Amino acid sequence: MVRWETLSEKVLELIVAAEVSLPSDVKEQLAKLYGKSSGLAKVQLKALLDNVEVAERKRVPICQDTGLLTFYVKKPPWLSAAAVKKVIHEAVRKATREAFLRTNVVHPFTRGVVEDNVGLDNPIIYFEPRDDGEARIDLLVKGAGSENNCIAFSLTPKEGVEGLISAVVDHVARRGGASCPPLIVGVGIGGTLDYAVHLSKRVLFAPINEGGEASELEEKLQREIDRLEIGVMGLGEGPTVMKVKIAYAGCHTASLPVAINIQCWALRRRSLVFNEKGEFTLW
Amino acid sequence: MVARDIREHYLELPAVEETLRSLKLGDVVYLTGILVTMRDRAHLRALEYLSKGQMLPFKLRGKAVYHCGPLAKYEAGRWRVLSAGPTTSLRLEGLMEKIIELLGVQVIVGKGGVGEGTRRALRGRGIYLAFPGGAGALAAKSIEEVEEVYWLDLGMAEAVWVLKVREFGPCIVAVDVKGNTLYKF
Numbered sequence: 070m071v072r073w074e075t076l077s078e079k080v081l082e083l084i085v086a087a088e089v090s091l092p093s094d095v096k097e098q099l100a101k102l103y104g105k106s107s108g109l110a111k112v113q114l115k116a117l118l119d120n121v122e123v124a125e126r127k128r129v130p131i132c133q134d135t136g137l138l139t140f141y142v143k144k145p146p147w148l149s150a151a152a153v154k155k156v157i158h159e160a161v162r163k164a165t166r167e168a169f170l171r172t173n174v175v176h177p178f179t180r181g182v183v184e185d186n187v188g189l190d191n192p193i194i195y196f197e198p199r200d201d202g203e204a205r206i207d208l209l210v211k212g213a214g215s216e217n218n219c220i221a222f223s224l225t226p227k228e229g230v231e232g233l234i235s236a237v238v239d240h241v242a243r244r245g246g247a248s249c250p251p252l253i254v255g256v257g258i259g260g261t262l263d264y265a266v267h268l269s270k271r272v273l274f275a276p277i278n279e280g281g282e283a284s285e286l287e288e289k290l291q292r293e294i295d296r297l298e299i300g301v302m303g304l305g306e307g308p309t310v311m312k313v314k315i316a317y318a319g320c321h322t323a324s325l326p327v328a329i330n331i332q333c334w335a336l337r338r339r340s341l342v343f344n345e346k347g348e349f350t351l352w
Numbered sequence: 353m354v355a356r357d358i359r360e361h362y363l364e365l366p367a368v369e370e371t372l373r374s375l376k377l378g379d380v381v382y383l384t385g386i387l388v389t390m391r392d393r394a395h396l397r398a399l400e401y402l403s404k405g406q407m408l409p410f411k412l413r414g415k416a417v418y419h420c421g422p423l424a425k426y427e428a429g430r431w432r433v434l435s436a437g438p439t440t441s442l443r444l445e446g447l448m449e450k451i452i453e454l455l456g457v458q459v460i461v462g463k464g465g466v467g468e469g470t471r472r473a474l475r476g477r478g479i480y481l482a483f484p485g486g487a488g489a490l491a492a493k494s495i496e497e498v499e500e501v502y503w504l505d506l507g508m509a510e511a512v513w514v515l516k517v518r519e520f521g522p523c524i525v526a527v528d529v530k531g532n533t534l535y536k537f
Contacts, residue, residue: 117484117487119487123493129492131486133420133488135423171423171509212486214439302484302485305536
Protein backbone atom coordinates (compact mmCIF):
# COMPACT_ATOMS: atom_id res chain seq x y z
CA MET A 70 0.00 0.00 0.00
CA VAL A 71 1.26 3.45 -0.89
CA ARG A 72 0.82 5.72 2.09
CA TRP A 73 -0.02 9.26 1.06
CA GLU A 74 2.26 10.79 3.69
CA THR A 75 5.17 8.77 2.31
CA LEU A 76 4.37 9.72 -1.27
CA SER A 77 4.19 13.35 -0.23
CA GLU A 78 7.64 13.16 1.38
CA LYS A 79 9.03 11.39 -1.68
CA VAL A 80 7.66 14.00 -4.08
CA LEU A 81 9.26 16.70 -1.94
CA GLU A 82 12.54 14.75 -2.14
CA LEU A 83 12.08 14.57 -5.91
CA ILE A 84 11.71 18.36 -6.15
CA VAL A 85 14.65 19.02 -3.85
CA ALA A 86 16.88 16.56 -5.71
CA ALA A 87 15.98 18.19 -9.03
CA GLU A 88 16.83 21.65 -7.69
CA VAL A 89 20.02 21.03 -5.71
CA SER A 90 21.83 18.45 -7.82
CA LEU A 91 22.58 17.61 -11.40
CA PRO A 92 21.83 14.19 -12.95
CA SER A 93 25.02 12.12 -13.24
CA ASP A 94 24.94 11.84 -17.05
CA VAL A 95 24.80 15.65 -17.36
CA LYS A 96 27.55 16.11 -14.80
CA GLU A 97 29.78 13.61 -16.61
CA GLN A 98 29.23 15.35 -19.92
CA LEU A 99 30.10 18.73 -18.39
CA ALA A 100 33.25 17.32 -16.80
CA LYS A 101 34.25 15.82 -20.13
CA LEU A 102 33.84 19.18 -21.88
CA TYR A 103 35.80 20.88 -19.10
CA GLY A 104 38.66 18.42 -19.58
CA LYS A 105 38.92 19.37 -23.26
CA SER A 106 38.59 23.13 -22.82
CA SER A 107 40.91 26.09 -22.39
CA GLY A 108 40.75 29.86 -21.93
CA LEU A 109 37.46 31.47 -21.01
CA ALA A 110 35.58 28.22 -21.67
CA LYS A 111 37.67 26.49 -19.04
CA VAL A 112 37.22 29.31 -16.48
CA GLN A 113 33.45 29.15 -16.89
CA LEU A 114 33.03 25.38 -17.06
CA LYS A 115 35.09 25.18 -13.88
CA ALA A 116 32.68 27.66 -12.25
CA LEU A 117 29.70 25.54 -13.36
CA LEU A 118 31.21 22.36 -11.89
CA ASP A 119 32.19 24.19 -8.68
CA ASN A 120 28.64 25.52 -8.52
CA VAL A 121 27.14 22.04 -8.69
CA GLU A 122 29.51 20.89 -5.97
CA VAL A 123 28.52 23.81 -3.69
CA ALA A 124 24.80 23.29 -4.37
CA GLU A 125 24.92 19.57 -3.64
CA ARG A 126 26.98 20.04 -0.47
CA LYS A 127 24.87 22.88 0.93
CA ARG A 128 21.58 21.59 -0.46
CA VAL A 129 20.73 24.91 -2.12
CA PRO A 130 19.38 25.30 -5.64
CA ILE A 131 21.95 25.10 -8.44
CA CYS A 132 20.33 28.09 -10.11
CA GLN A 133 18.31 30.85 -8.45
CA ASP A 134 15.81 30.43 -11.24
CA THR A 135 14.16 27.37 -9.77
CA GLY A 136 12.00 27.30 -12.86
CA LEU A 137 8.48 26.24 -13.57
CA LEU A 138 7.83 22.64 -12.63
CA THR A 139 6.37 20.14 -15.07
CA PHE A 140 5.40 16.71 -13.78
CA TYR A 141 4.78 13.79 -16.14
CA VAL A 142 2.93 11.06 -14.28
CA LYS A 143 2.77 7.52 -15.65
CA LYS A 144 -0.39 6.40 -13.96
CA PRO A 145 -1.39 2.74 -13.55
CA PRO A 146 -5.03 2.00 -12.64
CA TRP A 147 -4.25 1.52 -8.92
CA LEU A 148 -3.16 5.14 -8.56
CA SER A 149 -5.65 7.99 -8.21
CA ALA A 150 -4.85 10.97 -10.42
CA ALA A 151 -6.70 13.35 -8.11
CA ALA A 152 -4.71 12.13 -5.12
CA VAL A 153 -1.39 12.46 -6.97
CA LYS A 154 -2.27 16.01 -7.97
CA LYS A 155 -3.05 16.87 -4.37
CA VAL A 156 0.22 15.36 -3.16
CA ILE A 157 2.23 17.27 -5.79
CA HIS A 158 0.56 20.55 -4.84
CA GLU A 159 1.31 19.93 -1.20
CA ALA A 160 4.96 19.16 -1.94
CA VAL A 161 5.36 22.29 -4.10
CA ARG A 162 3.91 24.44 -1.31
CA LYS A 163 6.31 22.91 1.17
CA ALA A 164 9.31 23.27 -1.17
CA THR A 165 8.42 26.96 -1.61
CA ARG A 166 8.12 27.51 2.14
CA GLU A 167 11.50 25.87 2.70
CA ALA A 168 13.10 28.06 -0.01
CA PHE A 169 13.92 25.26 -2.43
CA LEU A 170 11.70 27.13 -4.90
CA ARG A 171 11.63 30.84 -5.64
CA THR A 172 8.15 32.31 -6.04
CA ASN A 173 8.26 32.20 -9.82
CA VAL A 174 4.60 31.79 -10.78
CA VAL A 175 2.83 35.07 -11.57
CA HIS A 176 -0.43 36.05 -13.23
CA PRO A 177 0.30 36.57 -16.94
CA PHE A 178 -1.49 39.94 -17.19
CA THR A 179 -1.23 41.55 -13.77
CA ARG A 180 2.15 39.90 -12.99
CA GLY A 181 0.85 39.40 -9.44
CA VAL A 182 2.83 36.73 -7.59
CA VAL A 183 1.25 33.36 -6.73
CA GLU A 184 2.76 33.11 -3.25
CA ASP A 185 3.22 29.35 -2.94
CA ASN A 186 3.73 28.50 -6.64
CA VAL A 187 0.43 26.60 -6.66
CA GLY A 188 -2.32 28.13 -8.72
CA LEU A 189 -3.26 29.26 -12.26
CA ASP A 190 -2.64 25.70 -13.53
CA ASN A 191 0.78 25.48 -11.90
CA PRO A 192 2.61 23.23 -11.30
CA ILE A 193 1.92 21.70 -14.68
CA ILE A 194 0.94 18.04 -14.47
CA TYR A 195 0.46 15.62 -17.36
CA PHE A 196 -0.97 12.18 -16.81
CA GLU A 197 0.13 9.38 -19.09
CA PRO A 198 -2.03 6.29 -18.47
CA ARG A 199 -0.47 2.84 -18.35
CA ASP A 200 -2.28 -0.45 -18.05
CA ASP A 201 -0.29 -2.02 -15.23
CA GLY A 202 2.96 -2.04 -13.31
CA GLU A 203 4.83 0.73 -11.57
CA ALA A 204 3.93 4.37 -11.32
CA ARG A 205 6.47 6.93 -12.34
CA ILE A 206 6.73 10.69 -11.83
CA ASP A 207 9.19 12.52 -14.08
CA LEU A 208 9.94 16.09 -13.06
CA LEU A 209 11.40 18.68 -15.40
CA VAL A 210 12.49 22.00 -13.89
CA LYS A 211 12.97 24.68 -16.49
CA GLY A 212 14.15 28.24 -15.97
CA ALA A 213 13.06 31.17 -18.12
CA GLY A 214 16.53 31.91 -19.51
CA SER A 215 16.32 28.88 -21.73
CA GLU A 216 12.53 28.39 -21.88
CA ASN A 217 12.13 31.90 -23.33
CA ASN A 218 14.13 30.75 -26.33
CA CYS A 219 12.06 27.70 -27.22
CA ILE A 220 10.06 27.83 -30.42
CA ALA A 221 7.68 25.76 -32.52
CA PHE A 222 6.72 26.19 -36.17
CA SER A 223 5.51 24.28 -39.17
CA LEU A 224 7.65 23.62 -42.20
CA THR A 225 6.21 22.43 -45.47
CA PRO A 226 6.93 18.89 -46.66
CA LYS A 227 9.06 20.19 -49.51
CA GLU A 228 11.37 22.01 -47.08
CA GLY A 229 12.04 18.60 -45.58
CA VAL A 230 14.99 17.55 -43.44
CA GLU A 231 17.31 20.10 -45.05
CA GLY A 232 14.90 22.88 -44.14
CA LEU A 233 14.65 21.49 -40.65
CA ILE A 234 18.44 21.52 -40.19
CA SER A 235 18.83 25.12 -41.31
CA ALA A 236 15.86 26.24 -39.18
CA VAL A 237 17.33 24.67 -36.04
CA VAL A 238 20.82 26.01 -36.70
CA ASP A 239 19.51 29.52 -37.48
CA HIS A 240 17.44 29.55 -34.33
CA VAL A 241 20.35 28.50 -32.11
CA ALA A 242 22.51 31.12 -33.86
CA ARG A 243 20.02 33.82 -32.91
CA ARG A 244 19.04 32.76 -29.42
CA GLY A 245 21.52 30.18 -28.17
CA GLY A 246 24.09 32.52 -26.68
CA ALA A 247 21.71 33.98 -24.12
CA SER A 248 20.42 30.57 -23.03
CA CYS A 249 23.42 29.49 -20.93
CA PRO A 250 25.37 27.17 -23.26
CA PRO A 251 26.69 24.49 -23.45
CA LEU A 252 23.12 23.65 -24.41
CA ILE A 253 21.11 20.53 -24.71
CA VAL A 254 18.86 21.03 -27.71
CA GLY A 255 15.70 18.94 -27.77
CA VAL A 256 14.09 18.74 -31.19
CA GLY A 257 10.56 17.39 -31.56
CA ILE A 258 9.53 16.54 -35.09
CA GLY A 259 6.12 15.53 -36.36
CA GLY A 260 2.72 14.99 -34.81
CA THR A 261 0.66 18.13 -34.41
CA LEU A 262 2.46 21.33 -33.41
CA ASP A 263 1.68 20.88 -29.71
CA TYR A 264 2.79 17.25 -29.86
CA ALA A 265 6.10 18.30 -31.44
CA VAL A 266 6.62 20.61 -28.42
CA HIS A 267 5.73 17.76 -26.08
CA LEU A 268 8.30 15.51 -27.77
CA SER A 269 10.96 18.21 -27.62
CA LYS A 270 10.51 18.35 -23.83
CA ARG A 271 10.04 14.67 -23.16
CA VAL A 272 13.19 13.68 -25.07
CA LEU A 273 15.29 15.38 -22.38
CA PHE A 274 14.57 12.43 -20.09
CA ALA A 275 16.63 10.09 -22.29
CA PRO A 276 20.31 9.81 -21.26
CA ILE A 277 22.26 12.63 -22.88
CA ASN A 278 25.35 10.54 -23.50
CA GLU A 279 23.51 8.19 -25.87
CA GLY A 280 22.19 8.71 -29.36
CA GLY A 281 18.51 8.29 -30.11
CA GLU A 282 16.72 6.71 -33.06
CA ALA A 283 17.73 9.64 -35.23
CA SER A 284 21.33 9.69 -34.04
CA GLU A 285 22.78 10.59 -37.44
CA LEU A 286 20.66 13.70 -37.64
CA GLU A 287 21.48 14.52 -34.00
CA GLU A 288 25.19 14.39 -34.78
CA LYS A 289 24.85 16.44 -37.93
CA LEU A 290 22.95 19.15 -36.06
CA GLN A 291 25.49 19.09 -33.27
CA ARG A 292 28.37 19.64 -35.69
CA GLU A 293 26.58 22.48 -37.46
CA ILE A 294 25.68 24.20 -34.18
CA ASP A 295 29.20 23.92 -32.81
CA ARG A 296 30.45 25.54 -36.02
CA LEU A 297 28.58 28.70 -34.98
CA GLU A 298 31.24 29.26 -32.31
CA ILE A 299 28.77 30.73 -29.85
CA GLY A 300 30.76 29.09 -27.09
CA VAL A 301 30.25 28.67 -23.35
CA MET A 302 27.84 31.40 -22.15
CA GLY A 303 27.93 32.96 -25.62
CA LEU A 304 31.46 34.33 -25.15
CA GLY A 305 32.81 32.70 -28.30
CA GLU A 306 35.06 30.06 -26.76
CA GLY A 307 34.50 26.35 -26.26
CA PRO A 308 31.52 24.11 -26.91
CA THR A 309 28.09 25.54 -27.74
CA VAL A 310 26.19 22.30 -27.38
CA MET A 311 26.42 19.37 -25.02
CA LYS A 312 23.98 17.21 -26.95
CA VAL A 313 21.22 17.39 -29.52
CA LYS A 314 18.29 15.06 -28.75
CA ILE A 315 15.65 14.25 -31.32
CA ALA A 316 12.25 12.61 -30.91
CA TYR A 317 9.77 12.17 -33.72
CA ALA A 318 6.25 11.03 -34.47
CA GLY A 319 4.16 10.57 -37.56
CA CYS A 320 2.80 13.78 -39.02
CA HIS A 321 0.11 14.83 -41.47
CA THR A 322 0.95 14.21 -45.12
CA ALA A 323 0.77 17.97 -45.73
CA SER A 324 2.87 19.16 -42.79
CA LEU A 325 6.18 19.01 -40.96
CA PRO A 326 5.87 20.45 -37.43
CA VAL A 327 9.12 21.22 -35.61
CA ALA A 328 9.72 22.26 -32.00
CA ILE A 329 13.07 23.43 -30.68
CA ASN A 330 13.54 23.11 -26.95
CA ILE A 331 16.57 25.09 -25.89
CA GLN A 332 17.80 23.70 -22.60
CA CYS A 333 20.55 25.39 -20.58
CA TRP A 334 23.50 23.36 -19.25
CA ALA A 335 21.60 22.85 -15.97
CA LEU A 336 19.25 20.12 -17.16
CA ARG A 337 17.28 19.56 -13.99
CA ARG A 338 15.29 16.39 -14.34
CA ARG A 339 14.60 13.65 -11.84
CA SER A 340 12.33 10.64 -11.69
CA LEU A 341 10.48 8.84 -8.92
CA VAL A 342 9.34 5.28 -9.52
CA PHE A 343 7.07 3.43 -7.10
CA ASN A 344 4.87 0.39 -6.97
CA GLU A 345 1.63 -0.59 -5.32
CA LYS A 346 3.50 -2.09 -2.36
CA GLY A 347 4.93 1.31 -1.52
CA GLU A 348 8.54 0.72 -2.67
CA PHE A 349 10.19 3.88 -4.00
CA THR A 350 13.23 4.58 -6.16
CA LEU A 351 14.47 8.08 -6.87
CA TRP A 352 17.04 8.89 -9.52
CA MET B 353 40.51 27.29 -29.64
CA VAL B 354 43.39 29.61 -28.83
CA ALA B 355 45.23 28.85 -25.62
CA ARG B 356 46.24 32.06 -23.88
CA ASP B 357 46.82 33.49 -20.47
CA ILE B 358 43.83 34.87 -18.67
CA ARG B 359 44.39 38.12 -16.80
CA GLU B 360 42.77 38.20 -13.35
CA HIS B 361 41.81 41.26 -11.35
CA TYR B 362 40.42 41.89 -7.90
CA LEU B 363 38.19 44.92 -8.37
CA GLU B 364 36.86 47.02 -5.52
CA LEU B 365 33.87 49.29 -5.98
CA PRO B 366 33.61 52.20 -6.19
CA ALA B 367 36.46 52.16 -8.70
CA VAL B 368 38.40 55.03 -10.23
CA GLU B 369 38.10 55.52 -13.99
CA GLU B 370 41.69 54.41 -14.66
CA THR B 371 41.00 51.05 -13.05
CA LEU B 372 37.94 50.48 -15.23
CA ARG B 373 39.95 51.57 -18.24
CA SER B 374 42.65 48.99 -17.49
CA LEU B 375 40.18 46.11 -17.72
CA LYS B 376 40.28 44.45 -21.13
CA LEU B 377 37.78 42.22 -22.90
CA GLY B 378 38.16 38.64 -21.69
CA ASP B 379 39.81 39.58 -18.38
CA VAL B 380 38.48 37.77 -15.32
CA VAL B 381 37.32 39.94 -12.44
CA TYR B 382 36.48 39.18 -8.81
CA LEU B 383 34.29 41.96 -7.50
CA THR B 384 34.20 43.38 -3.96
CA GLY B 385 31.63 46.02 -3.04
CA ILE B 386 27.90 46.49 -3.37
CA LEU B 387 25.70 44.74 -5.94
CA VAL B 388 22.16 46.03 -6.36
CA THR B 389 19.85 43.53 -8.06
CA MET B 390 17.46 44.90 -10.68
CA ARG B 391 15.31 42.98 -13.11
CA ASP B 392 12.45 43.95 -15.45
CA ARG B 393 10.03 45.37 -12.91
CA ALA B 394 12.64 47.22 -10.83
CA HIS B 395 13.92 48.92 -13.99
CA LEU B 396 10.38 49.92 -14.96
CA ARG B 397 9.63 51.30 -11.52
CA ALA B 398 12.96 53.14 -11.33
CA LEU B 399 12.25 54.75 -14.71
CA GLU B 400 8.82 55.78 -13.46
CA TYR B 401 10.46 57.49 -10.45
CA LEU B 402 12.97 59.25 -12.70
CA SER B 403 10.29 60.44 -15.12
CA LYS B 404 8.46 62.04 -12.21
CA GLY B 405 11.66 63.58 -10.94
CA GLN B 406 11.55 61.49 -7.77
CA MET B 407 14.57 60.10 -5.92
CA LEU B 408 15.01 56.34 -5.80
CA PRO B 409 15.04 54.88 -2.30
CA PHE B 410 18.47 53.32 -3.03
CA LYS B 411 21.73 54.65 -4.43
CA LEU B 412 23.55 53.23 -7.45
CA ARG B 413 26.55 55.56 -7.72
CA GLY B 414 29.80 53.61 -7.54
CA LYS B 415 27.93 50.35 -7.24
CA ALA B 416 27.15 47.49 -9.58
CA VAL B 417 23.69 46.76 -10.93
CA TYR B 418 23.24 43.01 -10.93
CA HIS B 419 20.71 41.46 -13.31
CA CYS B 420 19.52 38.87 -10.86
CA GLY B 421 16.46 37.67 -9.01
CA PRO B 422 17.86 35.87 -5.99
CA LEU B 423 16.41 33.00 -4.05
CA ALA B 424 16.50 34.14 -0.41
CA LYS B 425 15.28 32.80 2.88
CA TYR B 426 14.10 34.83 5.84
CA GLU B 427 15.09 33.23 9.10
CA ALA B 428 16.08 34.40 12.56
CA GLY B 429 15.14 37.97 11.68
CA ARG B 430 17.30 38.36 8.59
CA TRP B 431 17.51 37.51 4.92
CA ARG B 432 20.03 34.99 3.64
CA VAL B 433 20.62 34.56 -0.08
CA LEU B 434 20.80 30.89 -1.05
CA SER B 435 21.22 31.10 -4.82
CA ALA B 436 21.84 34.18 -6.93
CA GLY B 437 23.18 33.73 -10.44
CA PRO B 438 22.55 36.24 -13.24
CA THR B 439 19.46 36.60 -15.39
CA THR B 440 19.41 37.37 -19.14
CA SER B 441 20.53 40.98 -19.62
CA LEU B 442 19.10 41.36 -23.12
CA ARG B 443 15.59 41.25 -21.68
CA LEU B 444 16.33 44.61 -20.07
CA GLU B 445 17.64 46.24 -23.22
CA GLY B 446 16.11 49.68 -23.66
CA LEU B 447 15.57 50.08 -19.90
CA MET B 448 19.14 50.59 -18.78
CA GLU B 449 20.52 53.64 -20.61
CA LYS B 450 18.87 56.31 -18.50
CA ILE B 451 19.68 54.54 -15.27
CA ILE B 452 23.37 54.24 -16.21
CA GLU B 453 23.59 57.84 -17.39
CA LEU B 454 21.71 59.50 -14.55
CA LEU B 455 22.61 57.37 -11.55
CA GLY B 456 26.34 56.74 -11.94
CA VAL B 457 26.34 52.96 -12.34
CA GLN B 458 29.94 51.79 -12.90
CA VAL B 459 29.42 48.11 -13.45
CA ILE B 460 26.61 45.96 -14.78
CA VAL B 461 26.77 42.27 -14.01
CA GLY B 462 24.57 39.88 -15.97
CA LYS B 463 24.66 37.16 -18.56
CA GLY B 464 24.28 36.88 -22.30
CA GLY B 465 25.42 40.42 -23.16
CA VAL B 466 23.79 43.78 -23.76
CA GLY B 467 22.67 45.60 -26.88
CA GLU B 468 23.99 48.65 -28.63
CA GLY B 469 22.06 51.21 -26.58
CA THR B 470 23.43 49.95 -23.30
CA ARG B 471 26.93 49.74 -24.73
CA ARG B 472 26.67 53.36 -25.80
CA ALA B 473 25.51 54.39 -22.34
CA LEU B 474 28.41 52.51 -20.74
CA ARG B 475 31.02 54.13 -22.97
CA GLY B 476 33.41 56.16 -20.83
CA ARG B 477 31.36 55.35 -17.72
CA GLY B 478 31.40 51.68 -16.96
CA ILE B 479 31.75 48.07 -17.98
CA TYR B 480 29.59 44.96 -18.36
CA LEU B 481 30.66 41.79 -16.63
CA ALA B 482 29.32 38.32 -17.44
CA PHE B 483 28.94 35.91 -14.54
CA PRO B 484 28.48 32.25 -15.58
CA GLY B 485 24.75 31.68 -16.01
CA GLY B 486 23.17 29.16 -13.70
CA ALA B 487 25.97 29.27 -11.14
CA GLY B 488 23.62 30.50 -8.42
CA ALA B 489 25.00 28.54 -5.48
CA LEU B 490 28.55 29.66 -6.29
CA ALA B 491 27.43 33.29 -6.54
CA ALA B 492 25.65 33.13 -3.19
CA LYS B 493 28.86 31.93 -1.56
CA SER B 494 30.50 35.33 -2.01
CA ILE B 495 27.53 37.32 -0.74
CA GLU B 496 28.48 38.39 2.76
CA GLU B 497 25.30 40.17 3.70
CA VAL B 498 21.94 41.42 2.53
CA GLU B 499 22.24 45.11 3.44
CA GLU B 500 18.68 46.00 2.48
CA VAL B 501 15.80 44.92 0.31
CA TYR B 502 13.47 47.36 -1.48
CA TRP B 503 10.27 46.90 -3.43
CA LEU B 504 9.53 43.45 -2.06
CA ASP B 505 5.94 44.00 -3.18
CA LEU B 506 7.20 43.07 -6.68
CA GLY B 507 7.99 39.56 -5.41
CA MET B 508 11.26 37.98 -4.36
CA ALA B 509 12.73 37.77 -7.86
CA GLU B 510 11.82 41.30 -8.97
CA ALA B 511 12.64 43.11 -5.73
CA VAL B 512 15.79 45.21 -5.33
CA TRP B 513 18.35 43.46 -3.14
CA VAL B 514 21.37 45.38 -1.91
CA LEU B 515 24.09 42.80 -1.51
CA LYS B 516 27.53 43.16 0.03
CA VAL B 517 29.88 40.85 -1.86
CA ARG B 518 33.48 39.78 -1.51
CA GLU B 519 35.48 38.51 -4.47
CA PHE B 520 32.36 37.78 -6.46
CA GLY B 521 33.38 35.85 -9.55
CA PRO B 522 34.58 34.65 -11.97
CA CYS B 523 33.12 37.63 -13.84
CA ILE B 524 34.33 38.13 -17.39
CA VAL B 525 34.79 41.57 -18.92
CA ALA B 526 32.37 41.23 -21.83
CA VAL B 527 31.91 44.95 -22.63
CA ASP B 528 34.83 47.26 -21.87
CA VAL B 529 34.76 50.94 -21.00
CA LYS B 530 35.10 51.82 -24.69
CA GLY B 531 31.93 49.89 -25.48
CA ASN B 532 33.66 46.97 -27.25
CA THR B 533 32.00 43.61 -26.78
CA LEU B 534 32.98 39.94 -26.74
CA TYR B 535 29.59 38.84 -28.07
CA LYS B 536 29.20 38.31 -31.78
CA PHE B 537 25.43 38.29 -32.04
